[in-house]
Amino acid sequence: PHLPTCSFFLGDGQEAGGNGKPYPYSTILNVSESGNTGENGNYSQVSFPSIHESAPRIRQRFGGSSPRLTNWRDFLIRDLNTSIDTNGFIKIASPVVKIYADGSFDVNHESEGITVTRLAVGEYLISGCLGMNSDAAWGGTDGGFDIPLDINKQPRIWLDYEVNTDGSILVKTYHRTHPQSPEFARNEIDNLTNGDPIDIPSDSFVSVRVEMPADSVWNQKKDAVHIAMVEARMKEWRTDGNNV
DSSP: OOOOOOEEEEEOOSSSTTOOSSSSSSSEEEEEESSTOTTTSSSEEEESSSSSSOOOOEEEEEOSSOOOOOOEEEEEOOOEEEEEEEOOEEOOOSEEEEOOTSSSSOOOGGGGTOEOOOOOETTEEEEEEBBBOGGGGGGGGGGGOOOOOOOSOBBBEEEEEEEOOSEEEEEEEEOOOEEEEEEEOOOOOOTTTTTOOOOOOOTTEEEBBBBBTTTHHHHHHHHHHOOOOOOHHHHHHHHHHHHH
């Protein structure tokens, strides 16, 4: 057996094969059996982004009689490119806001700048966005919500929403019963009937996937970092040229 070879290189160019370079600027770790391309052409590469707050990506090259190079694939990292929904399941993140009963809220990196205001019982206004995100991973525009379930996987609330002309979203929550279920699982609450306005359950939250404007805090940070990196690289190239 051959000892593994590890090497690092900058992934600033168009990396051959696969689906090109993983990020505009990155550092790539190359791991192979022997030498940079491996004894039999087998190697793995992991890309670490230099200017993006993003997950590392991996691709593999397989040699033999039918050599092939995979596309770059993302690592799944909690609170970076994934989010834990109200029922404990991992979902594709960004940009997501979590709304709690009293109107308090949590945002992730990409939804930074969002605010939530509780207007009345069961009414929450999300501001700083441009409506719902239409990512198919969340079921399209109307699928961008996660609501709490009971232990029998029954929804605990009804949810409705309106997108205002300024892009803000009014989320409305209502009491939800299950009259066809056994008595212990009907989610009946004294003095409330099915469809009455009610706050989000105090032991849970509602996840909402929103569309962020081009000038959001996250996008401005990305642009600023990108510009700084480009300027630094240009300065390095000018310095190297003067030293030739």
